[in-house]
Amino acid sequence: MGQHTLLDGAKDRTVTGETVADAKPKTIKNTKKLFIKTYGCQMNVYDTERMREVLAPVGYEPIDGPEGADMVVLNTCHIREKAAEKVYSELGRIRKLKEKKAKMGDGKMIVAVAGCVAQAEGEEIMRRAPIVDLVLGPQTYHKLPEMIAKISRSRGERLETSFDTQEKFDALPVARKPDGYTAFLTIQEGCDKFCTFCVVPYTRGAEFSRPVDQIVAEARSLVSQGVKEITLIGQNVNAYLGKAPKVEGDGEWGLGQLIRHLATMGGLERLRFTTSHPRDMDDELIAVIAEEPKLMPYLHLPLQAGSDRILRAMNRGHTFAHYRDVIARIRKARPEIALSSDFIVGFPGESELDFQCTLDAVREIGYGAAYSFKYSVRPGTSGAALPGQIDEDVKSERLARLQALLQEQQKAFNQSLIGRTLDILVEGTSRGQDGLFGRAPYLQGTHFKGDESLVGTIVKVKIEDAGLNSLSGTLVDG
Ligand code: 5AD
Ligand code: SF4
Numbered sequence: 001m002g003q004h005t006l007l008d009g010a011k012d013r014t015v016t017g018e019t020v021a022d023a024k025p026k027t028i029k030n031t032k033k034l035f036i037k038t039y040g041c042q043m044n045v046y047d048t049e050r051m052r053e054v055l056a057p058v059g060y061e062p063i064d065g066p067e068g069a070d071m072v073v074l075n076t077c078h079i080r081e082k083a084a085e086k087v088y089s090e091l092g093r094i095r096k097l098k099e100k101k102a103k104m105g106d107g108k109m110i111v112a113v114a115g116c117v118a119q120a121e122g123e124e125i126m127r128r129a130p131i132v133d134l135v136l137g138p139q140t141y142h143k144l145p146e147m148i149a150k151i152s153r154s155r156g157e158r159l160e161t162s163f164d165t166q167e168k169f170d171a172l173p174v175a176r177k178p179d180g181y182t183a184f185l186t187i188q189e190g191c192d193k194f195c196t197f198c199v200v201p202y203t204r205g206a207e208f209s210r211p212v213d214q215i216v217a218e219a220r221s222l223v224s225q226g227v228k229e230i231t232l233i234g235q236n237v238n239a240y241l242g243k244a245p246k247v248e249g250d251g252e253w254g255l256g257q258l259i260r261h262l263a264t265m266g267g268l269e270r271l272r273f274t275t276s277h278p279r280d281m282d283d284e285l286i287a288v289i290a291e292e293p294k295l296m297p298y299l300h301l302p303l304q305a306g307s308d309r310i311l312r313a314m315n316r317g318h319t320f321a322h323y324r325d326v327i328a329r330i331r332k333a334r335p336e337i338a339l340s341s342d343f344i345v346g347f348p349g350e351s352e353l354d355f356q357c358t359l360d361a362v363r364e365i366g367y368g369a370a371y372s373f374k375y376s377v378r379p380g381t382s383g384a385a386l387p388g389q390i391d392e393d394v395k396s397e398r399l400a401r402l403q404a405l406l407q408e409q410q411k412a413f414n415q416s417l418i419g420r421t422l423d424i425l426v427e428g429t430s431r432g433q434d435g436l437f438g439r440a441p442y443l444q445g446t447h448f449k450g451d452e453s454l455v456g457t458i459v460k461v462k463i464e465d466a467g468l469n470s471l472s473g474t475l476v477d478g
Pocket of ligand 1: 199343373
């Protein structure tokens, strides 16, 4: 599953393909200035953080915009056509800044394109955008310092799109530099499922799970620096099967076992995981959902479509009845759980009746949040060649109907929380006077009044108001 969740102002999770300008304002004299722009999913957010970390020892300090930067990295997303197109328009803007910098005698701006567009269209980027100095795929960013050194000596490869995920994780330091109290931790990458609409198996490669010891060491580093909540991420995170800790011998652990183990870590208060596939929800994981209080009661489990005919054409490998059964088991295990999903409308061959099955499925399951997209033809996927491609206006009309229903459910879910007292992880201050901002267990941003000293702690807030995306309430003592 390509989990494609975005960030908003602080650290938000919504849809995919949008832009997140994330950088830190600090600059130190005589250091080189780095601007990384992140598009797409949490995997890219994590990769951006890791790129910053590998570039810090060679003198790069993050800044909050491309102007005057010594290095600009676009960390790109290829999941839908629109996301991929953004790269070229952004490169047009960067070109002007690069020329301006050179004209002012202010040194060279190195421009790099990283991420999934780099992986899929590396050669084309170099051809179409001569200002690009480096193109590197998602499995190669640990080589950035070396590549920069090589291009400054005007020799060496400008294009690096090899696919050795293990080498990348072995090369990256386990020590992290977290930014805040919640962090992503990639535990699994790539996908072997080949849904017929999806580029992920081509851009991120085959499924790879990091060894448990490496994950634990990274989690420890995060927690020792104040992180309270870790979201374990992977394109197919519940297919995780990683080398068991050395002390346990030669076996492999699934996601359930990994979560149980991480939950014993002192100081780590909350765990989440995303994105999952309905075929990989095994009994152990469902038992952990039932039994582990540190695991938040919110699960993203994409259905994509409600019609069995379309699910088959998508190569999802399950029916709606299977999905319904998995959900029933999860809800029985943890009744307070909220669900979210991804949906695609207008997949080739989707009839009005098929689309009605998606609406029916949404009505039956009931979601706390969801992300929905018009099918976008992706080069290289088998869906691109299917007959019965749907007109753009039919897709738009179906998307509008689906989103109206999903928004209604999301609003109703948020309003159902009014009157309840929720644990909120305080992430920072909010715009209003003496306002604080945090995350509810169900991921909504939550606003309330309180003292700044509470930032980084988990507090109880009685919910009094709910909008489509956020909650607000009053701090409850104790
Ligand atoms: N067109 C539209 N949506 C897509 N997604 C993946 N590939 C495509 C595509 N070609 C959606 C799926 C997936 C989410 C991350 O993006 O719903 O779960
Ligand atoms: Fe997810 Fe299917 Fe894409 Fe794999 S191929 S990342 S399972 S949507």
